[in-house]
Amino acid sequence: MTEPKTAVIVDDDPVNLDILTMTLELIDVEATPFENGQSALEHLQTRAEPPPVLIVDRMMPEMDGLELVRRVRADRRFDAMRIIMASASVEPEEIAEARAAGADDYLTKPYGPDDLLALLGHPPEAD
Numbered sequence: 001m002t003e004p005k006t007a008v009i010v011d012d013d014p015v016n017l018d019i020l021t022m023t024l025e026l027i028d029v030e031a032t033p034f035e036n037g038q039s040a041l042e043h044l045q046t047r048a049e050p051p052p053v054l055i056v057d058r059m060m061p062e063m064d065g066l067e068l069v070r071r072v073r074a075d076r077r078f079d080a081m082r083i084i085m086a087s088a089s090v091e092p093e094e095i096a097e098a099r100a101a102g103a104d105d106y107l108t109k110p111y112g113p114d115d116l117l118a119l120l121g122h123p124p125e126a127d
Contacts, residue, residue: 005027005028005029005030005052006029006030006031006032006051006052006053007024007029007030007031007032007051007052007053007054007055008031008032008034008040008043008044008051008053008054008055009021009024009031009032009033009034009054009055009056010033010034010035010036010037010040010054010055010056010057010060010065010068011033011035011056011057011060011086012035012036012057012059012060012061013057014035016057017033017035019113020033020055020116021033023113023116023117026113026117026122027117027120027122029053029120032051035060036060036061036062036063037056037060037062037063037064037065037067037068038062038063039062040054040056040068041063041068041071041072044072044078045075050077050078050080050081051081052080052081052082053081053082053083053084053120054072054078054081054082054083054084055083055084055086055116056068056069056083056084056085056086056103057085057086057087058085058086058087058089058094058098059087059088065085065086065087065098066085066097066098066101069083069085069098069101069102069103070101070102072102073101073102082104082105083102083103083104083105084103084104084105084106084107084116084119085098085103085105085106085107086106086107086108086109086111087106087107087108087109088108088109088110089108090108105119107119
C-alpha cells in the first residue's frame with residue numbers, strides 16, 4: 001500500500017488553513033498546516049521525504065511566503081516539490097516576484113476550491 005498523498009499548507013489565517021485542509025481532503029491529500037513560514041520550514045527540514053506540494057500564503061508574520069519559497073528552493077532536496085503561492089495581490093510585479101522566488105503557480109485570493117483543485121489536476125466534475 002502506498003503512502004497517502006501529502007501537502008504542507010502555510011497561512012496565518014486559521015480559517016484559510018481549515019478551508020485548504022478540507023479542500024485537499026476532497027482529493028485524499030493529507031494536509032499538514034502551519035501558521036507561519038518559519039515553523040513550516042523547520043518541519044520541512046526534518047522530514048525524511050519532502051511532500052509533493054507546498055501551498056503558501058505570501059503575507060505572514062515571522063517569515064513571509066516569499067522568504068519561505070526562496071529558502072525551500074535553495075535546498076536541492078525540494079527540487080521536485082510543487083509550490084503554489086496564494087495572495088490577494090494581482091500586481092504583475094508581485095506575481096513575477098513570486099515566480100522568481102521559485103513558486104510554480106500563483107493563486108489570487110479569494111479563490112475557490114475548484115481553482116486549487118484544478119491546479120492540482122482535479123478539475124471540477126460536471127453536474
